[in-house]
Amino acid sequence: MKALQNLFDSIKPNFEKGGKWEKFHTLYEGHRTIAFAPDLITKAKGTQIKDATDLKRVMITVVIAMIPALLFGILNIGHQHFIASGEEATFLDKAIFGALSVLPILIVSYAVGLLTEFTFCVIRNHPISEGYLVSGMLIALVMPPYIPLWQVALATIFAVVIGKEVFGGTGMNILNVAMTARAFLYFAYPAQISGDQVWTYLGEKTAVDGFSGATALAVAYNAGVEGTPAVEALSSHNASFGADFSFLNMFMGWIPGSIGETSTLMALVGAVILVATGVASWKIIVGGFGGAYAMGLVMNALAVNEYMAMPAQYHLVMGGLAFGVVFMATDPVSAAQTETGKWIYGILIGVLTVIIRVTNPAYPEGIMLAVLFMNVMAPLVDYYVVKANKTRRIQRATV
Amino acid sequence: MSKIVKLKKGFDLKLVGKAPLEMSNFAPATTFAIKPTDFPGIQRPKVLVNEGDTVKAGTPILIDKALDQVIYAAPVSGEIVEIKRGEKRKLLEIKILADQTITHENFGKIDLNQDREALAAKLASSGVWPNIIQRPFGIVANPSDTPKAIFISAFDTHPLAPDFGFTLQGEEKYFQAGVDALAKLTKGKVHLNVDGSKSAPAIFSGVKNAQINQFSGPHPAGNVGTQIHHLDPINKGEIAWTVSPYGVVQIGKAVLEGIYDASKVIALTGSELTKTGYVKTYSGANVSSFVKGNLNSGHVRVISGNVLTGEKVNLDGFLGFYHNQITVIPEGDYEEFLGWIKPSTSKLSFHKAIGMLSFLNKGEFKVDTNTHGEERPFVVTGVFEKVMPMDILPTYLFKAIVAEDFDEMEELGLYELVEEDVALCEFVDPSKNDLQELVRHGIELLMYS
Numbered sequence: 001m002k003a004l005q006n007l008f009d010s011i012k013p014n015f016e017k018g019g020k021w022e023k024f025h026t027l028y029e030g031h032r033t034i035a036f037a038p039d040l041i042t043k044a045k046g047t048q049i050k051d052a053t054d055l056k057r058v059m060i061t062v063v064i065a066m067i068p069a070l071l072f073g074i075l076n077i078g079h080q081h082f083i084a085s086g087e088e089a090t091f092l093d094k095a096i097f098g099a100l101s102v103l104p105i106l107i108v109s110y111a112v113g114l115l116t117e118f119t120f121c122v123i124r125n126h127p128i129s130e131g132y133l134v135s136g137m138l139i140a141l142v143m144p145p146y147i148p149l150w151q152v153a154l155a156t157i158f159a160v161v162i163g164k165e166v167f168g169g170t171g172m173n174i175l176n177v178a179m180t181a182r183a184f185l186y187f188a189y190p191a192q193i194s195g196d197q198v199w200t201y202l203g204e205k206t207a208v209d210g211f212s213g214a215t216a217l218a219v220a221y222n223a224g225v226e227g228t229p230a231v232e233a234l235s236s237h238n239a240s241f242g243a244d245f246s247f248l249n250m251f252m253g254w255i256p257g258s259i260g261e262t263s264t265l266m267a268l269v270g271a272v273i274l275v276a277t278g279v280a281s282w283k284i285i286v287g288g289f290g291g292a293y294a295m296g297l298v299m300n301a302l303a304v305n306e307y308m309a310m311p312a313q314y315h316l317v318m319g320g321l322a323f324g325v326v327f328m329a330t331d332p333v334s335a336a337q338t339e340t341g342k343w344i345y346g347i348l349i350g351v352l353t354v355i356i357r358v359t360n361p362a363y364p365e366g367i368m369l370a371v372l373f374m375n376v377m378a379p380l381v382d383y384y385v386v387k388a389n390k391t392r393r394i395q396r397a398t399v
Numbered sequence: 400m401s402k403i404v405k406l407k408k409g410f411d412l413k414l415v416g417k418a419p420l421e422m423s424n425f426a427p428a429t430t431f432a433i434k435p436t437d438f439p440g441i442q443r444p445k446v447l448v449n450e451g452d453t454v455k456a457g458t459p460i461l462i463d464k465a466l467d468q469v470i471y472a473a474p475v476s477g478e479i480v481e482i483k484r485g486e487k488r489k490l491l492e493i494k495i496l497a498d499q500t501i502t503h504e505n506f507g508k509i510d511l512n513q514d515r516e517a518l519a520a521k522l523a524s525s526g527v528w529p530n531i532i533q534r535p536f537g538i539v540a541n542p543s544d545t546p547k548a549i550f551i552s553a554f555d556t557h558p559l560a561p562d563f564g565f566t567l568q569g570e571e572k573y574f575q576a577g578v579d580a581l582a583k584l585t586k587g588k589v590h591l592n593v594d595g596s597k598s599a600p601a602i603f604s605g606v607k608n609a610q611i612n613q614f615s616g617p618h619p620a621g622n623v624g625t626q627i628h629h630l631d632p633i634n635k636g637e638i639a640w641t642v643s644p645y646g647v648v649q650i651g652k653a654v655l656e657g658i659y660d661a662s663k664v665i666a667l668t669g670s671e672l673t674k675t676g677y678v679k680t681y682s683g684a685n686v687s688s689f690v691k692g693n694l695n696s697g698h699v700r701v702i703s704g705n706v707l708t709g710e711k712v713n714l715d716g717f718l719g720f721y722h723n724q725i726t727v728i729p730e731g732d733y734e735e736f737l738g739w740i741k742p743s744t745s746k747l748s749f750h751k752a753i754g755m756l757s758f759l760n761k762g763e764f765k766v767d768t769n770t771h772g773e774e775r776p777f778v779v780t781g782v783f784e785k786v787m788p789m790d791i792l793p794t795y796l797f798k799a800i801v802a803e804d805f806d807e808m809e810e811l812g813l814y815e816l817v818e819e820d821v822a823l824c825e826f827v828d829p830s831k832n833d834l835q836e837l838v839r840h841g842i843e844l845l846m847y848s
Contacts, residue, residue: 036734037772038770040770040772051747332780397634
């Protein structure tokens with residue numbers, strides 16, 4: 001390791017004041033602190049010791065929590081492909097196929113995002129923050145497998161610049177960066193991110209007869225329109241290929257959808273990691289699932305069509321709810337920041353997701369808009385929680 | 400009515416280097432210093448002596464021209480050997496070379512049956528007054544104020560903190576006299592807050608003229624700010640005073656003996672001291688005689704006070720006025736390969752993020768001064784709340800101070816806090832912000848503008 005340290009030391013003068021690459025000092029520091037935890041010490045006054053945990057470790061915890069979803073997503077992309085094309089395939093075939101379609105998206109997301117971030121850090125002379133470690137992974141996981149790479153790049157730049165840097169960088173953003181990327185594509189290039197054709201990557205091949213690429217949410221919505229019971233419609237969908245939308249299949253994630261969002265199980269594995277490590281708020285996660293389930297029950301009670309009558313637990317395993325609640329809603333910067341606020345914020349995300357899904361014909365998936373809407377509303381929620389705290393203090397003074 | 404308060408929020412730092420409850424033998428310190436920087440409220444310090452003057456213990460050597468009734472007295476008798484100034488002639492240290500035997504100024508026993516103003520004036524001129532701290536702001540109290548109550552925390556939950564039951568043993572009558580004097584100074588009560596998790600030591604359990612409350616739970620249960628919040632919180636426009644148990648004893652000695660006795664028993668702690676223990680010295684002692692030749696390694700930081708709220712001093716620096724403890728830990732200026740991701744059970748952390756396994760380790764931790772990361776904006780939420788056992792929203796308060804929003808600072812409770820109340824927040828912060836400095840900045844904004 002001494003060699004690496006020496007290498008860093010040898011190029012250091014170039015980045016110091018007066019050096020030829022002085023402007024890129026922040027990049028030098030950024031890379032050195034990834035290789036080596038820095039040799040900074042506490043000040044003469046103030047705490048003389050500091051906790052061994054830093055933001056890098058917090059962020060990498062989130063990335064690790066997403067890896068099960070990523071790996072499953074890779075496998076599932078292959079799985080869906082071979083079902084659609086009607087070919088027999090081994091586990092390895094599926095994994096390789098999936099990796100070949102997912103990894104380019106992941107690489108583009110990280111490369112473009114980090115480049116944008118570095119550019120801003122250099123221009124503004126900010127230290128490089130770790131936030132994009134998480135955002136880069138999230139952006140890839142919420143993309144359909146069929147997305148053109150230039151769209152990934154464009155969305156990433158939009159999200160980092162408009163979603164984050166214009167507000168002052170990491171810690172200052174109002175909207176979740178990855179959701180901003182997805183929403184950008186959703187409204188700018190809807191053809192590549194919605195409908196029935198984009199969720200299963202076929203390449204040159206054509207789908208076998210009778211195969212439908214629709215997502216579970218679309219199937220359930222159509223069931224509501226056509227008047228067939230939703231559960232029946234879901235379980236008979238693509239049933240002849242062994243790819244029906246049974247509760248178990250949806251829970252496991254063997255369904256078409258964005259790369260990382262399909263598996264409720266993998267989202268729950270991530271949730272366990274995030275909650276056990278204390279990195280994400282369990283209040284938001286429990287609130288999100290609870291809110292969606294409760295709203296599902298309300299829909300059942302008021303049911304005027306078959307979609308509304310669909311058992312409430314189906315909402316928890318369909319679409320991206322689990323992924324969104326576990327990984328998107330819990331982003332501490334864009335979420336509510338007070339403890340009471342986190343309950344309200346989480347519950348409302350669940351409730352809004354189900355309302356958007358069931359009652360809005362234009363948007364089959366509700367979690368994206370629910371999270372973005374609540375990102376915007378989170379400061380308002382916090383405002384009232386903070387105000388209550390101030391009021392308690394003022395009332396105390398008068399008694 | 401005495402109160403029993405059980406706290407859940409907080410964090411106990413279990414560190415290597417606890418002092419065993421016994422007196423150690425060290426060569427006595429020979430030089431002592433008064434450092435105006437120990438008193439955050441001092442605005443215009445003025446030295447009353449010159450280099451070469453001889454003083455007795457209790458001789459006034461410093462005043463604050465903004466609060467000139469209060470004198471800051473020499474802790475020992477001897478010769479003023481140096482008046483050290485820094486940039487812009489800022490007064491840093493007034494050093495005294497101590498006599499072999501300490502002689503005291505005698506200003507006569509203090510009659511507690513005089514009126515409040517006269518008593519306060521007498522104490523202010525005796526040298527013991529700087530022990531009385533005003534809340535809000537954490538500054539030396541103004542003798543002409545009448546506080547709504549006076550609070551004494553009889554136990555210290557900071558890492559490796561001294562045990563007052565041990566350091567103050569035998570001082571029972573002085574402690575009682577100190578409490579009696581304080582009771583005269585307030586229109587409300589004197590609150591004596593003891594550790595509810597064990598039976599109070601003799602010096603505190605029998606005290607009269609005070610309400611004895613019990614606090615239990617992790618640090619900061621022993622912080623007087625936490626205790627005030629749960630007993631009688633400070634609102635805008637109110638004033639409360641706090642005194643450490645040592646300060647109470649000093650006041651008691653002034654009352655009963657008519658002298659300023661700055662002798663104190665301090666704890667020598669920390670992983671880098673070969674011999675830890677307790678030693679008797681005087682306020683402002685030079686630390687070198689306790690530290691030199693008593694170190695396990697060469698590259699250390701000597702801290703006057705504890706690792707959360709203390710201050711770095713040189714190997715021949717001086718003990719802070721309010722400090723009863725010296726802590727010595729390794730300096731942490733090293734790089735660690737992939738230190739931000741390496742799993743470890745031996746690195747102390749409040750968090751459980753991936754690889755941070757210190758919560759599995761029930762033993763004591765050896766800590767150094769490395770920051771374990773660079774400064775970042777506030778990102779993680781909900782962490783400060785877990786170590787702040789008050790109804791205060793720390794993140795919002797910190798942001799209000801950063802934004803210099805005066806109304807928000809007031810409304811969010813800055814009047815209830817001083818540096819030590821947010822020391823744990825500063826320790827656990829993964830974004831490594833200097834929150835104690837920030838709180839002092841906020842306090843100064845409220846005080847001076």
